[in-house]
Amino acid sequence: MKATKVKSASNIYHVYVGENIRYDLNSYLPKDYSSILIVTDEIVAKLYLEDIKNSLSDKHVHSSTIPYGEKSKNLDTFYQLHTDAIECGLDRQSLIIALGGGVVGDVAGFVAATYMRGIDFIQMPTTILAHDSSVGGKVAINHEQGKNLIGNFYPPAAVVYDVQTLQTLDEKEVRSGYAELIKEALIKDEVFFHSLLASDVSVLTNDVLANQLNRGIEIKASIVELDERESGIRKHLNLGHTLGHALESILGYGTRTHGELVAIGLLFALQVSEKLFSVKLPYDQLLQWLERNSYPIQLTNINKEQVLNRMKLDKKTVDTTIQMILLKDIAQPVVVKISDEDILRYLVSFLKELEKIS
Known part of the structure; x- marks a missing residue:
């Protein structure tokens, strides 16, 4: 213990x-x-x-x-x-x-x-x-x-x-939880991130679970101790959640698990980060891991304007301008204001990418 x-x-x-x-x-x-x-x-x-x-x-x-x-x-x-x-x-x-x-x-x-x-x-x-x-x-x-x-x-x-x-737990609940572990690793610990990508979530022992959960908890605790009320770096814990939460409200709460939709949000955040900062992030590696572990990453008949409007209800939004958590590199999260026009452009590109995957 x-x-x-x-x-x-x-x-x-x-x-x-x-x-x-x-x-x-x-x-x-x-x-x-x-x-x-x-x-x-x-x-x-x-x-x-x-x-x-x-x-x-x-x-x-x-x-x-x-x-x-x-x-x-x-x-x-x-x-x-x-x-x-x-x-x-x-x-x-x-x-x-x-x-x-x-x-x-x-x-x-x-x-x-x-x-x-x-x-x-x-x-x-x-x-x-x-x-x-x-x-x-x-x-x-x-x-x-x-x-x-x-x-x-x-x-x-x-x-x-x-x-x-x-x-x-059933498989979808395991997938849901591991999306949050991936998020914590991306914002704080590159070694942990790569160890998670080596994991098969269908075969997890209690020892492996305990070790990985303890590391995720340590990361979360280290951040909330510095910023309990989310006035600064605690916002980094919302990586992947701006789109993830929007999709939850659009698709209907419970239609897919929270983590499954956060996983899609993580992919979106990585893709936007790559385009905005002209960097190479592990988008492909994360996508392959999600596919290997049977995450439902396909989206069909999604209205990008509806997604934009729901993203604007995110708690990080200021003066109706969306703020996303993005990465300049693994363990280098930043808060970035993004215009509606740019969000729509990024969404069009991302949704087309998901259509190719499906």
């Missing part, structure tokens, strides 16, 4: 990564709580909810289960979880545990941030993708016009990451 310390403006918390640590959850609670509400989804509940309840058998424990998938990150779920917390009698000394993937972590964390003006919560990720979202304190729900537009910065009291739970 490895523990990574993360410093936020309001607290210091640890990210614990290991095998079967869900069975000893009491050891990772930062303090004693009056009551605990476990928030999970309908799939994870069947797999791991009883394990968590049993590990907290000496506590006053309640649970609430939300529907699986991105469509649960909405105001209705947010309100219902507040109702559940009230009915379970949670007070300011209570704890919320987010047991699940990024959706559960985001919405349960946002509930914790706002219930009685804020109570502790613990992230218990059960997906590879959630290694990223569970660290750094971003909590949110979606608006139909854009992803994560309603939210807050609210760090967890701890992150308890049992990699054994990742063995039940």
Whole structure:
């Protein structure tokens, strides 16, 4: 088991990564709580909810289960979880545990941030993708016009990451998580990036997963400690997300996984970077890796003007001008303002490229 310390403006918390640590959850609670509400989804509940309840058998424990998938990150779920917390009698000394993937972590964390003006919560990720979202304190729900537009910065009291739970993930969820690892490597660690390109995501041992996840978490932690509220370098973590988020809202949340669309966004960011900075980046190597690992990178019947309009809703946009995270080289990310005309030109070229691939 490895523990990574993360410093936020309001607290210091640890990210614990290991095998079967869900069975000893009491050891990772930062303090004693009056009551605990476990928030999970309908799939994870069947797999791991009883394990968590049993590990907290000496506590006053309640649970609430939300529907699986991105469509649960909405105001209705947010309100219902507040109702559940009230009915379970949670007070300011209570704890919320987010047991699940990024959706559960985001919405349960946002509930914790706002219930009685804020109570502790613990992230218990059960997906590879959630290694990223569970660290750094971003909590949110979606608006139909854009992803994560309603939210807050609210760090967890701890992150308890049992990699054994990742063995039940299907292939698309594994692909989704590895897109975020690729992103972290591209912005910070060239050696890590090339080691990921040597990975076959269909055959991953717990040791390999733990090592790669720990490196991704270290990268994320090193950035959010310097810029917790995304006023500067934390924006670099959005590499690939300006287009990825736009595609999610256009195609419909849950149609493809977050990471699968971020993977397309990474390709777009690399292509734009190459054209804008006249550099050679590992676009071809990344494309080949995505194809080898069966990422669905084909896009059909995409309206470029609609994509542009959704990209303009990105949180980095300033005065209606899109800001993209681009690379001058691996581990050299920059924030660049790009005009609508240039974005449309880059989109036309990129979409044609994807058509050739399909």
